[in-house]
Amino acid sequence: MSDLELQRLADLSDDELAAAYTPEREPWLRVNFVSTVDGAAQGADGVSKSINNDADKRVFDALRRRADCLVVGAGTLREEGYDVPPIPLVVVSRSADVPPTLADAPRGRILMATVSSSDGLAAAREALGEENVMELGEDEIDLPALKAALVERGWTEQLCEGGPSLFADMLAAGVVDELCWTIVPALTGGDAVRIATGAEVEVALRPALLLEQDGTLLGRWLVE
Known part of the structure; x- marks a missing residue:
């Protein structure tokens, strides 16, 4: 992690941001999540929209523009x-x-x-x-x-936006290539759902990119 340079999201143009998320190979399945510092993948209202922010939205939109398709569990869609x-x-x-x-x-x-x-x-x-x-x-x-x-x-460039149980199942099945994870500078406590729930997995990750804006950290974590 010490060799990874922290970059300012605001310093990247839209084209540079898109290039920063270029897959290492094809096919490529990335999963995108946002959470608080204490790991909550949702706010008090039970949805992720209440914890995301402008920095997360910018990367969210960039990933969608790159993707060929979007994969989401029906429960999360509802x-x-x-x-x-x-x-x-x-x-x-x-x-x-x-x-x-x-x-x-x-x-x-x-x-x-x-x-x-x-x-x-x-x-x-x-x-x-x-x-x-x-x-x-x-x-x-x-x-x-x-x-x-x-x-x-x-x-060939597939984007999954969850939910947490689908993410855990995908990790268990060995199909995930990358986690894109936004950490917003907030704590929520309680028993909110984490970004992966259900199937027990043990997956090693390698950090490949770390961006920051107004205290929000946005990273690429590649599955080893």
């Missing part, structure tokens, strides 16, 4: 009230449930990653189109197969 993003959104849901805020999205903008045992398969196919519903396992979603299926569609 809790955070996601709108239809400008890039293809892959909903990860064993129940194949399409969040209501995405129901009116243009055909092909929303995809579903689910399991063949799901009772919601028929409804998802009708809502999204059969070609946009991926059956990836019988009862549990095969996350390496998901990453490969997205590559087959030409989406």
Whole structure:
């Protein structure tokens, strides 16, 4: 960590910021999270929007502009009230449930990653189109197969925005290449959810970039 230079986010142009997040290879799956200093991935209202700030938003937007597709768990989509993003959104849901805020999205903008045992398969196919519903396992979603299926569609730079249980499952499956982690200068206490919950994992990370703005730290951590 001592060899890593702290850079001011404000000193980077938009093009320089985008270049700073260039993947080391293809395909590449990065996960983006924000948390407080004591590890809370959400504010008192239960969503991450209440703890993010302008610095986090700038990197958040830069990562989305770089990405070929966005991967998010259905629970997080509902809790955070996601709108239809400008890039293809892959909903990860064993129940194949399409969040209501995405129901009116243009055909092909929303995809579903689910399991063949799901009772919601028929409804998802009708809502999204059969070609946009991926059956990836019988009862549990095969996350390496998901990453490969997205590559087959030409989406080699993949961005996941959680939630915490999906992140832990992805780490356990060995598909994560990078964690982009914003730490806002605040403490919340309580029993708020951390950025990874559920599956027990032990994953070594290598810091590759550290930015700062007004006390907020934003880093790239590569999976070893």
